[in-house]
Amino acid sequence: MTDRPTARPGRRLRSRARYRRILAFGLRMMLQTWWFDLVLPRLGLRAWSRRGQTARLTRSAARFRRLATDLGGLMIKVGQFMSTRIDMLPTEVTDQLAALQDAVPAAPFDRVRAQAEADLGMPLDRAFAAFTAEPIAAASLGQAYRARLTTQDATAVGYSDVVVKVQRPGIADIVEVDLAALRKIAGWLARLSFVSDRADVPALIEEFARTSHEEIDYLHEAAEAERFSAEFRTASGAASGRRDGAGVPCRAPQVVWERSTRRVLTLQDVTAVKINDVAALRDLGIDPSAVAGALAESMFTQLFDNGHFHADPHPGNIFVTPGLERGEFSLNFIDFGMTGTIDDTLRRGLTDLVIAVGTRDGAGMVDAMAGLGVLLPSADTTVLAEAMTELFDRFGGMAVADLQHVDPKEFEEFAHRFRDVIRTMPFQLPENFLLIMRAVSMLSGLCSTLDPQFNIWESVTPFATRLIRDRAGASATQVARRAVSSVAGTAKVITRLPGRLDHVITVVEDGDLSVNTPQVEHQLKRLERAAVRVVAAIVFVGLVVGGAVLRGSAGAGDSWSTAANVVGIVMMGCSALPLLYAVFGGRRVR
Template identity: 30%
Template structure:
């Protein structure tokens, strides 16, 4: 089965490499269960199933993280996406995925010079008065070099690695096939929704490969902060930017990882924490377009307690309806409004899911008990990030997942609060979020907002009424022609029918085998029949066919028993 699913022989070498890494890190059983071992054996590859002793002592999250690191750029990026899915993975898995660092050996500048010349339209030496051939940083998709323009402006060049797109596309094809196989062959892994995760990852990675899209993201965020001089977004130099090249202002500041240097520079940690939180909350709750990876490496602290954000390859989008839901949720947490929190989470967790009334009632009860547990806790002692993590874990325990845009927002929110508490141990995220939440909720009660929602509802109602005669006419026409069909699918009955069908097929095969044996025994008694090894040939062929059919029947029954 897997051989047909793989299809493309060009990816077989990469498949063997993936299987080898999984086996080395103790996931040989997974390789067997999804059929990769059988495929590789057919291709003539020898697998060694023994697990190194030093890896046997690692916990499963650490093993997976190490395996992703060894598998290379695409899989490191996949791990970084998984780190955002707080609704699918427990905290220990999220912590391991968050350790994945996108570092890679730098390419010699001579190997990227030709591509850089092609993207710039002329040799870089003709454009930049200074160009450092030593990279500032190197990652799996790109490396960054510092340069200076003719007007003296310091810039950085983010250059995509030559030939990286075909490699990434091959990995994406392989991941899509493996996700289908895992979802079909391993029921215990379906709760992690591998196909949906790979789909989200594919969209994210393809956007990240397009540096022009990253430039547009940065410019959009910069426009959002035109009236906020304390927030800096590097200026984009569009005349040299494209799909493979991003040229932007160089940020001279203190990395968010170096708090000691921030103290030495006399910066106000409490003010930095407040400004950073307000900036990200504004992006999320006011603008609906936010930096989805605000970790310390993407933040710089500048003189006068200004903050610069870089690297807008991963962004999140929240439409107005989502922002209102987020406001209701966070405001409900801050004010201990149990019914509001439970209602919003049930709406989110049930999108695309089918849950029984009993399950939803139980989930509602658990959420209510959790929120009630924080009743009376002073606002400054309320750890909003921990509360959100615990609430999402309740959804996860019930097999419900959040929509991808919300999962990205929650991960960014939790990361933001962690950064705030690193800067200021008394940082109060709930207090910073409350004004934004109140503004969103108040905006929903203004006359303009009420009129807009009323007009939208009226338009939908009018559209439904005007289309009703046409829909009814089509319904009656189909009924008169005898083409009206009502399809009711009951999954337990469907599975029962499949079992009956398999049983009937085996019974028919058993009867055919019995007939072959009886017929062959009769033929063996016929005199003067053509002989084979001294025995009647037709009788021997009948017995051989019966043996093959019997073996096939036994193997089929054995496989069915294992799968069940």
């Protein structure tokens, strides 16, 4: 069943107003960034623009929070993502956006009820034994309610308590309006060379559009939740007292297919302690640092073992369920509307990246980025590799708490140096890579929230060690196969070698040996022409400058000044010849 009724005049007016508000906010942010980050630094006012940067970001975050809360829809998703980036944004900014995790206004229940009953084909009091009218969560695209299955349905599935997600009425039209505005802003950004040289923003928006359409298809979400449960490695044991989080089960809720449609999704109720509720975890005897370790473990397992990952792991989508023993727990993921998959090529590139990070190999990290397609082949990565190596040497292995004790001036020096390098690199984001960045950054931010002493390096190292070991085993097998193939090829060459040597000796004795290197000769000719054109350009500059100096030094009235003025004019006129050769010389030579 679709959610596309005939648009009434009032709805069309609201859609146009929404569209204009998003465009106006995007344009304002673009102009602010252009002025303070590009124009002022070029005018020598970099220090002045940096001084008020945090205050500007805070004000912008507050304006965006008000806009997103008022509009809802995809704007909430953008704010939720940014609120987890405590590693990149000041706390003043993330604090402003953190409210978007929970404070999403709920749609009226009578509209939600009407839509749910229309999709289920029956009244709610017939589909469920009980259904609460107050939502337990109001998300950007849907709302969740607690309910209880009928005795017949509960007997069939083995549980009675469920959570029913109902899509927000009219959200499909809102998503289309938001995507239209984002596509317009992406078109503006694509016209800016410093953006288009580094990322295909329209392509990224289209990827975002695809995932957004999947999010409002609850049958797709149900299938992804079942796939997550089937693929994820669940180990026995607890994480009590362990910082690495190994052995912690990760689960997804079971789907009640008989009560699910494209706009209504009924799931087993797995809600427990919200993962970022540190006080509640401690009250239950659960170590937040162990939860951080388990979360990191789940992140790497999803990326490297399962090849299928939850792409929207904000705090509202992960719960910690206490175990039978004090300190034991499991992680329960919900909301699988946004997921991603990793093919073999992408997994190999990510493996190279993790191995480079685990071994603190700056050059290897840059090579892995190039292999992933993040860096274009034309990129000169030497300077970037040096910067990454220096970054690893200075800050590698530090936890978030350790970084707080580093001299801010040292951070600033590194940031300025690294920023200049980044701006010269032709970066791009391959397909599906944006979802990976989103998931990793969200989970990394959550780990740091749970445990300020959390050290991502300690989580990466075990995975890097295992990946190196697995790759070494695979490489040994490949080397053996290549050795067998090489022996066979060598034997074939050896059998033909005497005849070929005899032919070569005969050619040399007859004086018929010659070396033909057309590519080298062509390159030498091009180099020679380029050198001549450079000389012509130098002559042009010399004539123009010399002529200008002579004319400027000429006075008035005496014969020397007149002659200097004439010679200056002649020199500047003659400069046209070397200029023409410097620009067009040698173009027709092949």
